[in-house]
Amino acid sequence: MGFHIIVCAKQILDPEGPASGYGVNSATGQIILPKGVPPVINPYDENALETALRLKDIMQVNITVISMGKNLSKAVIGKALAVGADNLIFLQDKAFENLDSRSTAYIISAGIKKLGNYDLVLAGRQAGDTDAAIVPHFIAGFLDIPCINLVKKVEIIERNIRVERSLPDGYEVLEVEMPSLLSITGGGDLRKADLQQITDAGKKPVTIWTAENLGIDASDLKQTVWQKIFVPVHEVECNFIKADSPKEAGAKLAIKLREDRII
Amino acid sequence: MGAFSGITVFDGAFEDILAPGTKELLACARKLADNLDEKVNCILFGEGLNESLKEAVAFGADNVLTADTPILGKYNPDAYSIALERLVRQTASRCLILGQTSIGADIAPRVAFKLGCDLITDCVEINFNKETESFIPVHPIYGGKIYAAFNFTNQQLVITLRQKSIDPLDRDDSRKGNIIPVKVDIEPALIKIKVVKKIKEEITGVRLENAPVVVTGGRGIGSKDDFKYLKELAEILSGAVGGSRPAADNGWVPATSKVGLTGKIVAPKMYIAIGVSGSSQHLAGCIGSKNIIAINNDPSANIFKVARYGVVGDWKEVLPSFTEKLRELLV
Ligand SMILES: Cc1cc2nc3c(=O)[nH]c(=O)nc-3n(C[C@H](O)[C@H](O)[C@H](O)COP(=O)(O)OP(=O)(O)OC[C@H]3O[C@@H](n4cnc5c(N)ncnc54)[C@H](O)[C@@H]3O)c2cc1C
Ligand SMILES: Nc1ncnc2c1ncn2[C@@H]1O[C@H](COP(=O)(O)O)[C@@H](O)[C@H]1O
Numbered sequence: 019m020g021f022h023i024i025v026c027a028k029q030i031l032d033p034e035g036p037a038s039g040y041g042v043n044s045a046t047g048q049i050i051l052p053k054g055v056p057p058v059i060n061p062y063d064e065n066a067l068e069t070a071l072r073l074k075d076i077m078q079v080n081i082t083v084i085s086m087g088k089n090l091s092k093a094v095i096g097k098a099l100a101v102g103a104d105n106l107i108f109l110q111d112k113a114f115e116n117l118d119s120r121s122t123a124y125i126i127s128a129g130i131k132k133l134g135n136y137d138l139v140l141a142g143r144q145a146g147d148t149d150a151a152i153v154p155h156f157i158a159g160f161l162d163i164p165c166i167n168l169v170k171k172v173e174i175i176e177r178n179i180r181v182e183r184s185l186p187d188g189y190e191v192l193e194v195e196m197p198s199l200l201s202i203t204g205g206g207d208l209r210k211a212d213l214q215q216i217t218d219a220g221k222k223p224v225t226i227w228t229a230e231n232l233g234i235d236a237s238d239l240k241q242t243v244w245q246k247i248f249v250p251v252h253e254v255e256c257n258f259i260k261a262d263s264p265k266e267a268g269a270k271l272a273i274k275l276r277e278d279r280i281i
Numbered sequence: 282m283g284a285f286s287g288i289t290v291f292d293g294a295f296e297d298i299l300a301p302g303t304k305e306l307l308a309c310a311r312k313l314a315d316n317l318d319e320k321v322n323c324i325l326f327g328e329g330l331n332e333s334l335k336e337a338v339a340f341g342a343d344n345v346l347t348a349d350t351p352i353l354g355k356y357n358p359d360a361y362s363i364a365l366e367r368l369v370r371q372t373a374s375r376c377l378i379l380g381q382t383s384i385g386a387d388i389a390p391r392v393a394f395k396l397g398c399d400l401i402t403d404c405v406e407i408n409f410n411k412e413t414e415s416f417i418p419v420h421p422i423y424g425g426k427i428y429a430a431f432n433f434t435n436q437q438l439v440i441t442l443r444q445k446s447i448d449p450l451d452r453d454d455s456r457k458g459n460i461i462p463v464k465v466d467i468e469p470a471l472i473k474i475k476v477v478k479k480i481k482e483e484i485t486g487v488r489l490e491n492a493p494v495v496v497t498g499g500r501g502i503g504s505k506d507d508f509k510y511l512k513e514l515a516e517i518l519s520g521a522v523g524g525s526r527p528a529a530d531n532g533w534v535p536a537t538s539k540v541g542l543t544g545k546i547v548a549p550k551m552y553i554a555i556g557v558s559g560s561s562q563h564l565a566g567c568i569g570s571k572n573i574i575a576i577n578n579d580p581s582a583n584i585f586k587v588a589r590y591g592v593v594g595d596w597k598e599v600l601p602s603f604t605e606k607l608r609e610l611l612v
Contacts, residue, residue: 033424037561037583040426049427119400147423149542150402155390164473166358167387170536180477185383186490186545187537188482193475203543204530245417245432250425252568256575256591264594268602271574271592276610280551280572280590281518 020078021174021196023070024130025103026141026157027063027085029094031055033146042247049247057094062142064208066201069172070140071102071209077174080104082133086125088115092224100211100219107133111229113236119148121239123156128232130161137196138179143168143203154201164194170204285375285437288314289322290342291365293356293384294333299325299340301490302380304449307341309407309442310378311450313416316409320344322372326361328354338458341450345458346372348465352472356384359472362391364465369396371463374437376416378407381441393439400439401431405446416440424542425561444546445569482537487521489538494520494551497540497567500527501556501577501596508533511555514604517611523547525557541566555596559584576600 032055039052059067070081083098086109099106109129117125130139139161144151151167158165170189171182177196182189184203211219229236259274261267275281290306292299303325310321323342325333330347337345346368352360365388369377377392379385381403393400401418405428408417415434422429489495496515498508508522515522524534526541540547542562548569555576557563564587567573575588576596585591592599 031423033562034560037426040423042427143543149420149422149424151386152390152393152400152402155387156394159391159394164359165391166474168383183383184536185479188480190479191477193477194473198473204536243431244429246430247422248428248430250421250428252564253586254573254589256585256588258585259590259592264592264598265602267592267594268599268604269606271590271599271603272606272610274590275551275574275607281607281611 020080021073021137022080022082022135023073023138023140024133024136025063025067025070025081025083025098026126026139026154027067027083027095027098028060028142028145029057029085029087029090030060030145030147032058033061041249047244047246057091059095059097059208060142060145062144062146062202064142065203065205066140066142067098067101067103068208069169069202069205072206073172073174074102082107082136084109084126084129084133086110086114086122086129088112096219096224097211099222100215101209106222106224108224108226109232110226111236113229113234113239116241118240118242119150119152120156121241123153124160125229125232125234125239126153127157127160128234129227130157132227132232137177138174139163139197139199141199141201143201151201154199158199161197161199164198165201166192166194166198167201168203169200170202172200172205285373287320287322287372287374288317288376288378289324289369289372289374290378291324291326291385291388292380293361294325294327294330295355297327297330297333299333299336300380301449302382302444303337304340305444305447306378306380306442307337308450309447311341313376313407313409314343316411317414319375322346322374324365324368326353326364334460336452338456338460339452339454341456343458345460346463347460348463350465350467352467353465355476357472357474357476358387358391359474360467362388362395363467363471366392366395367465368463376437377439379439379441381443385441389439389441396437396439398437398439399433402441403443404440405443407440407442421565423561425565445548482535484535484537486515487519489521489523489540489545489547492519492521492547493549494518494553495523495540495547495549495567495570496520496553496555497523497525497557498528498533498555499525499557499563501558502528502533503556505531505533507597510600510604514553514600514607517604517607518551520549520551525560525563554584554588555600557584558582559587576603
């Protein structure tokens with residue numbers, strides 16, 4: 019029969035984009051997001067997907083990717099189908115925007131419950147926009163299954179999951195039974211799809227479930243409310259060391275640090 | 282605020298040592314509790330705790346609660362979250378603060394979910410508005426490109442605090458506090474996650490977290506072998522070597538030496554960033570440094586916006602003469 023693995027993948031603005039386009043609209047107090055920064059799959063969710071694919075490489079595994087949002091793009095998340103995911107589910111509704119971690123997890127867990135059978139849920143360690151690292155724990159809470167975070171390696175032994183969890187001074191090995199949820203850090207970059215796979219993926223359907231399909235009452239959902247947002251100011255005046263050659267600049271830097279009593 | 286009172290901090294105190302991070306949590310809680318005229322509770326788990334309990338008082342706790350039970354001797358996410366939830370209910374704390382550490386970031390969501398209360402993780406500040414009696418935690422979002430301040434009035438709250446966001450109080454052994462042993466019975470059937478073993482990856486030399494000088498290499502270093510030049514520099518300065526995420530992902534430095542939002546938070550006297558562009562996620566881990574020094578061949582690199590000293594150039598040409606001159610100056 020094999021295993022059914024669900025991977026949670028969030029669509030976000032490329033977090034590697036420059037800081038310059040981010041700002042605050044002084045009239046509304048709302049966030050200004052940069053133009054021209056493309057949407058991507060949250061990088062840690064790509065790691066989660068790659069983790070699932072590596073399990074699929076060695077055993078019989080069916081992968082469903084699930085993504086929640088208001089405007090999800092098949093061009094972005096569809097990449098998951100091209101690299102080897104079997105199904106893609108969009109939990110999409112105009113009510114699914116700017117929600118707090120609990121509501122987000124509530125909707126995703128409703129989607130997972132609707133899917134029914136699963137053995138393992140993988141999520142990213144944190145989303146590059148919220149930087150919260152909360153949703154995976156809360157999904158597990160709603161599903162009432164165990165959760166392990168910061169996982170960098172996964173092995174399936176019968177119905178046991180054996181993982182390595184990153185620690186500041188190494189890692190620990192943990193075991194838990196299926197079904198469980200793991201939030202992934204690392205575990206390898208997502209593989210690339212070839213042209214044929216990309217074409218084939220375009221033909222695979224995407225299932226869309228709305229709040230109504232999930233039996234969710236939009237008035238139960240809570241939005242993230244900020245008291246205030248601001249752009250942090252860290253900037254200092256840089257003393258650029260001027261010299262005739264890079265070699266000389268290196269020596270002059272050392273002298274300057276001594277003069278200024280930094281060393 | 283009705284039924285809830287007091288600020289509670291939680292941490293592990295393994296080998297009976299109060300971690301630097303726990304002292305930071307106590308300083309943060311003390312400030313909030315003094316504003317409210319309420320108590321600071323400190324919950325510490327571990328086995329055979331004694332000195333660390335007294336230390337918690339000296340660093341700001343009014344009540345130190347400890348459950349000296351073998352099941353809590355070592356970290357287990359299930360056992361810890363069950364025990365902590367019970368103690369937070371017992372103390373009816375209005376705010377629970379943990380560190381944004383491998384334990385705090387794991388336990389906080391579990392406990393907040395069980396309590397059904399709000400949770401803000403990875404805060405760099407927790408302010409308090411006396412008039413409205415509101416907590417205002419500040420959490421960087423979008424990798425630190427934007428900071429978001431939240432407002433919570435009259436509700437129970439769990440917060441995790443980023444490491445090195447606040448200085449600990451000075452140790453004061455004349456402070457009085459109560460050490461309260463509590464009993465927590467946990468039914469073994471509730472423990473679903475088994476911790477099999479822990480593997481320590483020892484790094485020789487100065488510990489990154491405490492080093493007075495950190496020399497960090499980024500993608501611009503180009504290879505593992507070339508990190509030997511950074512090690513040489515670090516040794517001269519009695520410092521430690523760190524890496525950006527690409528450096529860690531490529532195995533040029535150990536994973537445990539990654540600096541940044543999802544790595545270590547450092548705040549040395551001198552942070553030397555070489556071949557590092559200065560992404561917001563990287564800066565999250567080093568912006569508290571006293572002096573950032575950057576060597577980068579791109580004059581428009583973001584790192585120069587936060588660096589006090591900068592050299593524009595190929596590090597392969599700049600670094601040897603810098604190291605040599607330092608060696609000369611430091612004899
Ligand atoms: C959720 C999330 C969390 C993250 N967490 C972290 C984290 O904890 N830590 C972290 O570091 N990153 C983190 N990142 C990644 C981060 O966004 C950047 O991708 C990363 O910091 C870039 O590393 P870098 O500066 O080494 O590489 P690059 O951005 O590629 O910069 C390399 C620099 O080297 C310079 N250079 C090249 N050759 C030379 C030369 N010969 N001499 C001098 N200079 C040279 C270039 O000009 C360039 O500025 C995270 C990202 C996300 C989305
Ligand atoms: N809208 C979403 N759709 C799918 N997965 C999500 C969504 N939001 C969060 N997640 C998952 O939860 C992880 C952590 O998110 P966060 O708690 O917001 O940092 C992400 O890396 C995703 O795997």
